Amino acid sequence: MANPFSFRLIATDGAARTGEIATAHGMVRTPAFMPVGTQAAIKGVHHDDVRASGADILLGNTYHLMLRPGAERVAMLGGLHTFMRWPYPILTDSGGYQVMSLAPLRKVTEAGVTFRSHLDGAMVELSPERAIEVQILLGSDIAMQLDECVALPAERAEMARAMALSLRWAERCKRAFELAPADRALFGIVQGGDDPQLREDSARALTTIGFDGYAIGGLAVGEPQQVMLKTVAETTPALPTDRPRYLMGVGTPDDLLEAVGRGVDMFDCVMPTRNGRHGLAFTRFGPVNIKNARHADDRGPLDAQSRCPAARDFSRAYLHHLFRAGESLGGTLLSVVNLFYYQDLMAGARAAIAAGRFEDYRQETKEQWSAKSDLKLP
Amino acid sequence: MANPFSFRLIATDGAARTGEIATAHGMVRTPAFMPVGTQAAIKGVHHDDVRASGADILLGNTYHLMLRPGAERVAMLGGLHTFMRWPYPILTDSGGYQVMSLAPLRKVTEAGVTFRSHLDGAMVELSPERAIEVQILLGSDIAMQLDECVALPAERAEMARAMALSLRWAERCKRAFELAPADRALFGIVQGGDDPQLREDSARALTTIGFDGYAIGGLAVGEPQQVMLKTVAETTPALPTDRPRYLMGVGTPDDLLEAVGRGVDMFDCVMPTRNGRHGLAFTRFGPVNIKNARHADDRGPLDAQSRCPAARDFSRAYLHHLFRAGESLGGTLLSVVNLFYYQDLMAGARAAIAAGRFEDYRQETKEQWSAKSDLKLP
Numbered sequence: 001m002a003n004p005f006s007f008r009l010i011a012t013d014g015a016a017r018t019g020e021i022a023t024a025h026g027m028v029r030t031p032a033f034m035p036v037g038t039q040a041a042i043k044g045v046h047h048d049d050v051r052a053s054g055a056d057i058l059l060g061n062t063y064h065l066m067l068r069p070g071a072e073r074v075a076m077l078g079g080l081h082t083f084m085r086w087p088y089p090i091l092t093d094s095g096g097y098q099v100m101s102l103a104p105l106r107k108v109t110e111a112g113v114t115f116r117s118h119l120d121g122a123m124v125e126l127s128p129e130r131a132i133e134v135q136i137l138l139g140s141d142i143a144m145q146l147d148e149c150v151a152l153p154a155e156r157a158e159m160a161r162a163m164a165l166s167l168r169w170a171e172r173c174k175r176a177f178e179l180a181p182a183d184r185a186l187f188g189i190v191q192g193g194d195d196p197q198l199r200e201d202s203a204r205a206l207t208t209i210g211f212d213g214y215a216i217g218g219l220a221v222g223e224p225q226q227v228m229l230k231t232v233a234e235t236t237p238a239l240p241t242d243r244p245r246y247l248m249g250v251g252t253p254d255d256l257l258e259a260v261g262r263g264v265d266m267f268d269c270v271m272p273t274r275n276g277r278h279g280l281a282f283t284r285f286g287p288v289n290i291k292n293a294r295h296a297d298d299r300g301p302l303d304a305q306s307r308c309p310a311a312r313d314f315s316r317a318y319l320h321h322l323f324r325a326g327e328s329l330g331g332t333l334l335s336v337v338n339l340f341y342y343q344d345l346m347a348g349a350r351a352a353i354a355a356g357r358f359e360d361y362r363q364e365t366k367e368q369w370s371a372k373s374d375l376k377l378p
Numbered sequence: 379m380a381n382p383f384s385f386r387l388i389a390t391d392g393a394a395r396t397g398e399i400a401t402a403h404g405m406v407r408t409p410a411f412m413p414v415g416t417q418a419a420i421k422g423v424h425h426d427d428v429r430a431s432g433a434d435i436l437l438g439n440t441y442h443l444m445l446r447p448g449a450e451r452v453a454m455l456g457g458l459h460t461f462m463r464w465p466y467p468i469l470t471d472s473g474g475y476q477v478m479s480l481a482p483l484r485k486v487t488e489a490g491v492t493f494r495s496h497l498d499g500a501m502v503e504l505s506p507e508r509a510i511e512v513q514i515l516l517g518s519d520i521a522m523q524l525d526e527c528v529a530l531p532a533e534r535a536e537m538a539r540a541m542a543l544s545l546r547w548a549e550r551c552k553r554a555f556e557l558a559p560a561d562r563a564l565f566g567i568v569q570g571g572d573d574p575q576l577r578e579d580s581a582r583a584l585t586t587i588g589f590d591g592y593a594i595g596g597l598a599v600g601e602p603q604q605v606m607l608k609t610v611a612e613t614t615p616a617l618p619t620d621r622p623r624y625l626m627g628v629g630t631p632d633d634l635l636e637a638v639g640r641g642v643d644m645f646d647c648v649m650p651t652r653n654g655r656h657g658l659a660f661t662r663f664g665p666v667n668i669k670n671a672r673h674a675d676d677r678g679p680l681d682a683q684s685r686c687p688a689a690r691d692f693s694r695a696y697l698h699h700l701f702r703a704g705e706s707l708g709g710t711l712l713s714v715v716n717l718f719y720y721q722d723l724m725a726g727a728r729a730a731i732a733a734g735r736f737e738d739y740r741q742e743t744k745e746q747w748s749a750k751s752d753l754k755l756p
């Protein structure tokens with residue numbers, strides 16, 4: 001069968017783009033937000049609610065899944081789509097970021113990464129070839145190359161070294177991926193920290209190798225938003241226009257709007273579910289801290305006009321009570337509210353770009369946040 | 379408006395009964411299992427799933443709700459039905475059992491119970507009159523009298539004292555309940571430990587006072603199942619046939635079947651949700667400990683023929699993974715599986731009683747459990 005993976009650009013508006021990624025498991029409308037199903041589950045939320053929110057695609061994580069339940073086991077059980085019963089597109093992260101952030105005693109060499117499992121202490125090797133093999137076993141529609149991610153701020157020499165290593169790993173991943181079934185796609189990852197020249201060099205070299213899509217990695221690792229956005233703006237012009245661009249691990253609703261305006265097509269972030277579990281709801285009127293005492297007697301919903309039942313049908317007083325009482329239903333409901341909000345934000349961006357009014361949409365959306373918000377996000 | 383509360387006996391089969399309780403918020407088919415929404419939420423489960431399982435009625439808890447968010451606040455927010463968005467029947471426990479089991483520094487006098495809140499250490503008084511006032515404020519369809527519950531085994535004198543005190547409190551609750559809106563019902567609670575004479579005396583005295591229904595309290599407090607069932611069998615004949623009978627805090631699927639066979643109409647228990655959170659699923663083929671390693675590679679569902687999507691659509695391997703990985707979705711899915719199972723067990727009992735074949739149903743159900751079960755419940 002011919003590779004069903006393709007990217008079709010529907011419209012552009014300034015640097016902002018809207019399009020469609022076709023995969024063997026269905027379409028992904030871009031700009032797209034991918035909820036994070038690290039361990040083959042979106043924390044606290046049923047798949048049906050994730051789908052109902054409007055998500056076209058989920059992210060799964062190679063590092064977590066190779067350790068538990070194991071890539072070979074997932075393959076034997078029919079692959080990740082069947083195992084978790086998500087018959088729609090799935091992208092898998094390569095595991096590099098988690099090795100850097102979670103695993104103790106890690107060692108990076110030319111060959112790959114060796115680390116101690118945070119679960120049972122076993123030593124595990126993750127080479128570019130193994131990262132691809134694991135992702136082929138998982139059966140994701142979009143696999144990511146293994147890369148090395150450095151925390152910012154960092155010395156230029158360190159950023160340059162990690163970028164160059166990531167490029168050599170990109171070539172090895174591309175070769176290893178020749179074994180993948182024809183319906184799979186592989187993305188390269190631009191590195192280079194906050195250095196414009198390193199980012200451009202990385203983007204051009206990856207384009208020469210040739211990938212189905214290009215991610216911007218190594219951001220959302222401690223740098224201010226303006227550094228992140230500046231780096232995005234400096235990187236996207238160096239990427240081919242006919243391939244999707246994925247900004248990894250970003251971010252707040254504001255980050256998403258601003259990055260869309262700089263030419264990004266795809267995002268993933270744990271923020272909607274993590275913040276939901278901690279009592280923070282994203283709404284059209286800005287973020288709401290539902291644990292705040294002022295909600296204790298409020299009969300009003302989070303947003304009476306929302307498409308999300310949880311935002312519309314429960315009072316703020318009840319949601320407040322669930323958090324005060326330690327009832328996990330509160331975290332579940334707010335996670336669902338946030339997943340709907342993120343999807344609606346992207347749907348609005350897609351429509352605005354298609355209509356040639358993205359800049360108005362960006363401004364109107366942000367004005368509405370600040371009009372009623374009770375707290376500011378960084 | 380005339381009191382919509384009524385109980386209609388549809389059929390009997392031996393001591394087993396099936397009927398319908400009418401309330402201002404809808405019908406309750408009996409035998410009925412009431413999921414426990416202690417703090418105005420069923421732990422880990424969305425109301426919509428509770429309703430989809432077939433639950434006609436929920437239980438809320440006076441002790442918890444009077445402490446948080448407070449009965450006056452719930453009343454101001456429109457009552458418990460509106461507050462938690464459950465527009466169907468609700469029964470509230472009186473708080474006596476939780477005072478005995480949760481509150482430190484409790485003191486029982488003729489006037490009532492004084493206890494220290496387990497939340498903030500404040501001293502709280504709960505008299506029979508206050509227990510009724512709180513339940514009127516919450517707006518439950520069925521309120522329970524305040525009673526004193528003693529753990530078993532106990533001295534006869536202690537059981538007799540608590541039973542007599544509970545009777546005097548029953549009279550005071552009945553008087554206090556005259557202030558309730560006409561569409562509410564009040565149940566008395568039979569006490570007397572495991573002593574047949576005390577139980578009979580309690581049942582007869584309560585019947586003389588006259589209640590809309592009668593609960594059997596003070597069981598499932600540490601006694602063996604045979605003692606519990608013997609006490610039930612000795613108590614139900616002393617209760618009027620034209621009022622519902624509610625066995626409080628019971629129990630396993632086996633307990634429910636056996637108690638239905640002894641004339642009980644209503645049950646509540648945290649077991650479906652608590653066990654679900656701990657990885658134990660109730661199925662037609664007996665209980666399943668999903669954390670057991672033998673499920674790690676099992677592509678089969680818990681029950682391919684189940685009415686419950688979670689029992690039918692996810693593999694045992696995936697459910698096992700969710701528990702191993704600490705994903706709360708696992709506990710949620712198994713709680714839903716168990717709530718469906720309990721409701722289906724009661725629906726089967728209702729149909730069997732109506733068809734005059736309850737004893738066959740009881741035996742067939744239990745044989746099916748033991749055929750494939752991988753563990754035994756006490």
